[in-house]
Amino acid sequence: MPTKTQLHELYYWMQLTRILEEKLVALYRTGKVVGGVYTGRGQEAIAIGTAYALEKDDLLAPMIRNLGSLLVRGFCPEDALAQYLARATSPTRGRDCNLHMGDLGKGVIAPISMLGALIPVMAGAALAVKIQKKRSVALTYIGDGGTSTTDFHEGLNFAAVRKVPLVLVIENNGWAYSTPVARQTANPEFVIRAQAYGVAGFQVDGNDVLAVYEAACKAMDHARQGNGPVLIEAKTMRMRGHAEHDDAWYVPRDEIEHWKTRDPVDRFERYLRETGSMSEEERNTILRRINGEVDRAAELAEQGPLPSGEDAAGGVYHETT
C-alpha cells in the first residue's frame, strides 16, 4: 500500500497530466499547435500507475497516450509543450513532434508512429539488461489496435523465448481510431494471449491508479527476478477522438457516458477524500501548484524560438567533434 506521500504524488501526476493535456488542447484550438494533439484522457491511471512503479535504472518506452509516464520519468511540461509547438527548444529541436522524445539518461526510448515497433526494441533493451547482468526492467505499452501487428507477436514471442525482463501493457481502450475491438480481434480477452506466449499475464482495471500500480509492481518484481516477461491488460476507454481533429462521432454516446462515471482522476480523488488521505486544503495546494507549473511552462514554451530552416540539415550520422 502506498504511503500518504506516495498517494499525493500519484494524485499530482494524474492531475498534472490531465491539466497539461487540457492546456495542449486549448493551444491546439487557438491554432498554435502546428500538428495534431493526441491525449490520453481517461487513461492517465495506466501511464502513471505503471511508470510510478519503475525503479531508477529501469527503462521506459511510451506511446502517444502516455504523457503521464514521461512526466513521472522526468520530462517536464515544457518539454511536451515545446514538442507540440515545434520549437527549437524542444527535446528534438523541432525535428519530431508530440511525445516522440526520449532521453537515454532518463532511461526513456523515443517511440515511432508505427504501432508495435517498440515491443521488439524494448525486448532488445531487456535482452541487453540480461547480457549485462543488470537488474533493470523494460516497460512499454501497446493499444488494442496495436496488438494486431507483426511486431506485437514477434516482440513478445522473442522476449518470452529469451525470458527477458519486459513488462508489456496492453491499454485496451476499446477503439483504434474508428475501429472497435470486435473488428480488431475475434478474442477480445487480450490477457489470454499471455498464456499463448507462455508468459505471466494480469488483467487490471485501467481506471484505478492504485490497482494499476499494484499490478505493475507485481509484474516488475516478476520480471526483475528473472521469470521473463509479463503482459498486463488494462481495461479502459479512450474518452476523446483518436486525436483532437476527430470528434469520435462513431463512438456510441452511452459508452462515453458510462465511462465518464469511472473517470480515473475523479475516482482517485474520491478515494483519497473518502479514506481521509488528502484534505481539501492539500488538494487545493496541489492543484494550485500544477496550474502554476503548467501556465509557466506554456509561457516558456511559447517564448521559445522556432528552429531556423537550415537546422534541418545534419545530425543524420555520427559526427566527430
Place this chain on the structure above:
Amino acid sequence: MSPTTYLEAIRQGIWEEMERDERVFILGEDVGIYGGAFKVTEGMLERFGAHRVIDTPISESAIVGAAIGAAYMGLRPIAEMQFIDFISCAFDQITNFAAKSRYRWGAGVPMVIRGPSGGGVHGGPFHSQNPEMYFVHTPGLKVVAPSTAYDAKGLIKAAIRDEDPVIYLEHKFLYRRVKEELPQDDYTVPIGKAVIRRPGRDLVVLTYGAMVYIAMEAASELVKEGIDLEVIDLRSLLPLDKETILESVRRNNKVFVLHEDTRTGGIAGEIAAVICEEAFEYLDGPVLRVTALDTPVPYSPPLEEFFLPKVPDVLKTARMLASY
C-alpha cells in the same frame, strides 16, 4: 599461410571484434548451434557463449528491433539475416527506427545487419536478391558490399566499430570462390572509400560485389583490342565515394556503371546524376548502364544466366562507349 576465403574473412572479422570488444554480440536464425546457414558463425557459440551468440525465432523484425534496443543499452549487435532477401521483413525497424533515431532524438544506433545477397547460385526469387537500394535511399543508414576477402574482413570490422547502423551485404557467390592471403595484424577498410582495382586510361567502369570479377574479366579482353578499362570497386554504396568516382571520370572521360541489381532505381542512375551534376564537361560520351533485368531473380539456370550481367554485356557497352 594458406589463403583465406571471403566467407572465412567475414568470420574472422566478427570473431576478432568479439574478442576485442565484449559489447559485440550476434543474433539471428540458426547462428548458434548450427553455426549459421553458411557457417559464418561456426564455432562462435562454443567460444563466446549463448549470451553473445543468440539463436532467435524466425522473426526478422524482432531480430533487428532487439538489436536496436540492445544498441541503445550500449551493446554492439550484429543481426544476421539468414538470406538478405528476408531483410524486407525487418524494413520498418531498419528504415523507421534505426535510421531515423539519431536525427530525431540524438540516440545513435551502432549496429550491423548482415547477410548473404546476390545471385548466380540458383537460389530463385527469394534467395538471390540485391536489396541495397531500399536502404541507400534511407538517410541514416550506411550500406557496404565487399568483393574481396581483404575488404570483407576490413569492412565488417569497420561496420562493427561504426557509430551508425550499417547494412553489410556479403555476396554468397563469392563466399568460397574468392580467397587471398590476409595480413596477420588487425586492420579495417574505411566505409565510404572506393578502390581502383585496375587502373586504365580509356574508360572506367564503376561496380561492386560479384560484378567486380565480371568487370576484371572484361578488362583483360578489352586490352587485347587496345581498350584500357579502369575498374573501380565502389565497396560502399552509402556513403558513395564521389571523390574517387569524379577523379576517375575526369581522367578517363568515359564511364559506365555495372551492377547486379535491377536496372530501374539501381545505383547506376544515382551515379549518373552525380557525374552529370559535377563532371559533365569532362564527359566524352553518355553515362551507360549494364545491369540485371527489371524482373525478379529467376531460378532456372538459363533464365538466371540471361538475367545477370555477363562479360559479353560489358564488352558490348565498353566497345560502344570507346567508339565515341
